[in-house]
Amino acid sequence: MxxxxxxxxxxxxxxxxxxxxxxxxxxxxxxxxxxxxxxxxxxxxxxxxxxxxxxxxxxxxxxxxxxxxxxxxxxxxxxxxxxxxxxxxxxxxxxxxxxxxxxxxxxxxxxxxxxxxxxSGDRSKYWLGVSGDTEYERLAGTTFAGVYAIIAQRYLAETDAEHEHLSKVAVKNHENGALNPKAQFQREVSLEKAAGAPEIADPLNLYDACPTxxxxxxxxxxxxxxxxxxxxxxxxVTGFGGGSDYLALHDRETIVSLPAVREAADAAYERAGVSPSDVDLAEVHDCFTIAELLAYEDLGFADSGEGWRLVDEGATDRDGDLPVNTSGGLKAKGHPLGATGVGQVVELFEQLRGEADERQADGDVALSHNVGGSGGAATVFVYEVAR
Structure with missing residues (x-):
């Protein structure tokens, strides 16, 4: 190569x-x-x-x-x-x-x-649902939000995380999106508002979900x-990798980790000759706030079950040790399904070239992470620039 x-x-x-x-x-x-x-x-x-x-x-x-x-x-x-x-x-x-x-x-x-x-809203739910297993999830009535709600329920049950930590992801990403002129939602949201939004699928609420x-x-x-x-x-592009997994949640050994991401990340890190600790900033796939916490762990930024601590401590804030989703992420920037993975590249291209204006973060090594459905497929890329 x-x-x-x-x-x-x-x-x-x-x-x-x-x-x-x-x-x-x-x-x-x-x-x-x-x-x-x-x-x-x-x-x-x-x-x-x-x-x-x-x-x-x-x-x-x-x-x-x-x-x-x-x-x-x-x-x-x-x-x-x-x-x-x-x-x-x-x-x-x-x-x-x-x-x-x-x-x-x-x-x-x-x-x-x-x-x-x-x-319409109902038609959108149908098209989002096609990313799940047709026989056992979609035709059984499970929505895209419902699948991630099941993952979130299990994560909250198995770890010390609380729903407030999911809301903190939303608050952080809306704060970044407010500085992005290309973002769908260019407004901040308070923790109180994010935590108290109407429920869409227990335990996820409106501010836990990305828009169409x-x-x-x-x-x-x-x-x-x-x-x-x-x-x-x-x-x-110094590292790249792809991975896949069972489509239906019930076929997986665990639903609080995405093996497809871990496979993709391992390949990307190996090709780039870097480790998770070398990454300065990242754009991760936060279709739901729980997905960002899983990303922290599957990408090696945190131990299993400990990803929530990063957002709780502010480590992934724009001025933190590891800025994540400076674009606003899928949560605030938006999620046009087929474009999202390339849109992440646009943000990191601007960040690494020092062209991100008010949302500029420091760093020479960046990572993007793009997930298909609830983890049936994933890609991870490592990017570097000579200053």
């Missing part, structure tokens, strides 16, 4: 885009990516594209990739839609990194897009030794 780098990354504002199709959303993200490339960008250099999308609402389930890339004028190259539920964007990036790293291609576009807010979101994101992956042709400040 040769080393690879990201030389451009951009996204749409996350939220409601009732007048834009997925083609137009993708084009907006692509234009933002092109603008982030410091030097002349020639789209003819792009050899392939991988586009993450769950296809919420069935708007363009067939050949989604070519549908959106042709709209930006990218034709004549292999384009593939990648679907791995909420980890679709992460796996699109994984495919791009592997394609460039292996030498098969020299410049690959990784992107993602989702349009979720055209649907329209949005798109793009990143350009090239060989590391070609990166300075595009920019003076490339972000190097």
């Amino acid at each position: 040769r080393d690879v780098a990201i030389v451009g990354a951009g996204q749409t504002p996350y939220g409601a885009h009732p007048r834009q199709s997925i083609k137009e959303l993708f084009a907006t993200a692509y234009d933002a990516m092109v603008e982030s490339v410091d030097r002349a960008y020639d789209p003819d250099e792009v050899d392939a594209a991988h586009v993450g999308s769950l296809g919420v609402g069935g708007y363009q389930l067939g050949i989604t990739g070519a549908s959106v890339t042709s709209h930006i004028g990218l034709t004549g190259v292999p384009v593939q839609r990648v679907e791995n539920a909420c980890a679709s964007g992460g796996f699109a990036l994984l495919n791009a990194v592997q394609a460039v790293g292996s030498g098969v291609h020299d410049a690959v576009l990784a992107g993602g897009v989702e349009k979720m807010l055209d649907l 979101t329209d949005g798109a994101a793009c990143a350009l992956v090239v060989p590391a030794d070609e990166a300075t042709r595009y920019t003076d400040d490339p972000v190097y």
